[in-house]
Amino acid sequence: MSSAPRPYTLVAELTYACPLHCVYCSNPLDFARHHDALDTADWRRVLREAEQLGVVQVNLTGGEPLLRADLEHLIEEARALDLYTNLITSGIPLERERLLRFRRLGLDNVQVSIQDARPAESDRVAGREVFQRKLVVARWVKELGFPLTLNTVLHRENLDRIGEVIALAEELHADRLELANAQYLGWAFLNRPALLPTEAQLRRARSVAGAARARLEGRMEVLFVVPDYYVEFPPACMDGWGRRFIVVSPDGLLLPCLLAHTLPGLSFGNVREQSVEKLWTSSPGLTAFRGEAWMPEPCRSCSRRAIDFGGCRCQAFHLTGNAAATDPACSLSLDHARVETARAAAAQAAPGLATLRYRAARSHA
Amino acid sequence: MIPPAGKPALASKARLRYDRASGGYLLLYPERGLALNPTAASILKLCNGELTVDGIVERLQREYTDRPGPELRQDVLEFVEEMARRGLLQVAG
Numbered sequence: 001m002s003s004a005p006r007p008y009t010l011v012a013e014l015t016y017a018c019p020l021h022c023v024y025c026s027n028p029l030d031f032a033r034h035h036d037a038l039d040t041a042d043w044r045r046v047l048r049e050a051e052q053l054g055v056v057q058v059n060l061t062g063g064e065p066l067l068r069a070d071l072e073h074l075i076e077e078a079r080a081l082d083l084y085t086n087l088i089t090s091g092i093p094l095e096r097e098r099l100l101r102f103r104r105l106g107l108d109n110v111q112v113s114i115q116d117a118r119p120a121e122s123d124r125v126a127g128r129e130v131f132q133r134k135l136v137v138a139r140w141v142k143e144l145g146f147p148l149t150l151n152t153v154l155h156r157e158n159l160d161r162i163g164e165v166i167a168l169a170e171e172l173h174a175d176r177l178e179l180a181n182a183q184y185l186g187w188a189f190l191n192r193p194a195l196l197p198t199e200a201q202l203r204r205a206r207s208v209a210g211a212a213r214a215r216l217e218g219r220m221e222v223l224f225v226v227p228d229y230y231v232e233f234p235p236a237c238m239d240g241w242g243r244r245f246i247v248v249s250p251d252g253l254l255l256p257c258l259l260a261h262t263l264p265g266l267s268f269g270n271v272r273e274q275s276v277e278k279l280w281t282s283s284p285g286l287t288a289f290r291g292e293a294w295m296p297e298p299c300r301s302c303s304r305r306a307i308d309f310g311g312c313r314c315q316a317f318h319l320t321g322n323a324a325a326t327d328p329a330c331s332l333s334l335d336h337a338r339v340e341t342a343r344a345a346a347a348q349a350a351p352g353l354a355t356l357r358y359r360a361a362r363s364h365a
Numbered sequence: 366m367i368p369p370a371g372k373p374a375l376a377s378k379a380r381l382r383y384d385r386a387s388g389g390y391l392l393l394y395p396e397r398g399l400a401l402n403p404t405a406a407s408i409l410k411l412c413n414g415e416l417t418v419d420g421i422v423e424r425l426q427r428e429y430t431d432r433p434g435p436e437l438r439q440d441v442l443e444f445v446e447e448m449a450r451r452g453l454l455q456v457a458g
Binding site for chain 2: 145175
C-alpha cells in the first residue's frame with residue numbers, strides 16, 4: 001500500500017449531460033467538451049478498484065445519472081461491493097418502474113434536488129418546467145421505502161423562502177434536508193451578481209434552519225451550509241485535496257474535486273489508462289496540493305492549516321488567477337478584499353430579479 | 366426517552382459495514398460515516414427491531430461478563446438515545 005491517505009467516498013460523475021439548466025450547476029463551464037468515455041465495464045472496474053483502496057460510499061451523480069442506460073448495472077456492482085450507494089438526481093427523467101428496479105438492486109439512498117419551494121421560482125432556476133414532476137418523484141422515493149434526501153441550493157432569490165423549503169421537505173417526509181448555499185465557482189461564479197445573498201439574508205435563513213434542526217431532531221437531518229464568501233475561515237474543501245474523496249469525471253479523469261480539471265497546469269491521469277490506486281497515489285494533479293508543502297503564507301505557518309488545508313483551490317484560482325494562493329474566502333488572505341468587494345456589491349444590489357445565465361453548451365468554449 | 370417496550374432498529378438510511386482496513390465496523394449513512402468502537406458495533410448489531418433495550422442488554426451481558434448489569438444497561442440506553450437523536454436509530458413499539 002501507498003502512503004497516500006485513505007479515500008472513503010467515490011463521486012462517480014457518470015455523465016455531464018442533464019435535462020436541466022441550473023444557473024449554479026457544479027459541472028465545468030466547458031462540460032460539453034468532456035464526453036462520456038467510460039463504458040459499463042470501465043465504471044465497474046472503477047468501483048472495484050476504489051473499494052479496494054478503502055472507499056465505502058459511492059455517489060452516483062452527473063450531470064444527470066439517470067441518462068445512463070447502464071445505471072442498473074452500476075448499482076448492482078456497487079452493492080455487490082457493499083458500498084453505501086447514493087443516487088444524486090434531478091429526478092428527471094425517472095419512471096416509477098425504474099426506481100423500483102433500483103430498490104430491488106439495493107440502492108441505499110436517493111437524493112432529489114428541488115430548486116425552490118414554489119413552482120415558477122424553482123423552474124426559473126432550473127431553466128425548465130420540472131418542479132411538479134420532481135415532487136412526484138420524491139413521493140415515489142418514499143413510497144418505495146427509500147430514505148429521501150432533498151437538496152436545495154440556496155442563493156439570493158430563494159433564501160428568504162427557506163421556511164417554505166423546510167415545510168415542503170416535511171410534507172415529503174424527507175429523511176435529510178441539505179440547505180446548501182451555492183459556492184461561487186463555475187456557473188455560480190458566472191451568475192454571482194444575481195445569486196450572491198446579503199449577510200442579513202443569510203443570518204435570517206441560518207436562524208430559521210437552526211430552529212428547524214432542533215425541532216426536527218431525530219426525524220429529519222437538517223444541514224445548512226453557508227457560502228464561503230461569508231465565513232471568517234474557509235471550510236476544508238472536500239475534506240482536503242486528495243484526502244477523502246475520489247472524483248471520476250465522465251471522460252475518466254481521476255480528480256480531487258468537481259472542478260480540479262479546470263485549473264491550468266495540472267495533469268490528471270485517466271482511469272482508462274491507469275488504475276485508481278496508481279492515480280490516487282501519484283498522479284501529478286493529485287499530489288500537487290496534497291499535504292502542506294505547497295502552501296504559501298499565511299497558510300504555511302497558520303495553526304488552522306490542518307483544519308482547512310488552505311481552503312478551496314478552485315476558489316483561489318477564480319478570485320486570484322493562482323490556484324496555489326490562500327483561499328481568498330479566508331479573512332487572513334491577502335486577497336480577502338476580493339470577497340469583501342463582492343459582499344458589498346450584494347448588499348447594494350437593487351432589489352428584484354437579475355438576469356441569469358443558464359447552463360448550456362457554449363460554442364466558444 | 367426510550368420507552369421500556371421500545372425496540373430500536375437502524376434507520377432506513379443507515380447501514381453497518383465491516384471495514385477490512387480497520388477490522389471494525391462503520392455505520393454509513395448519506396454523505397457520512399461513523400467508525401464504531403467494538404461495544405457500539407455490538408449494540409447496533411442487536412438493534413434489529415425485535416429486541417427491547419433490556420433484551421439487548423441481556424444478549425450483551427453474555428459478551429461483557431465482567432460489566433455489572435445496571436452499568437451496562439445505562440451504557441446501552443445512553444448510546445441508543447444518542448443514536449436516536451441523530452436519526453440513526455428508530456425506536457418502534
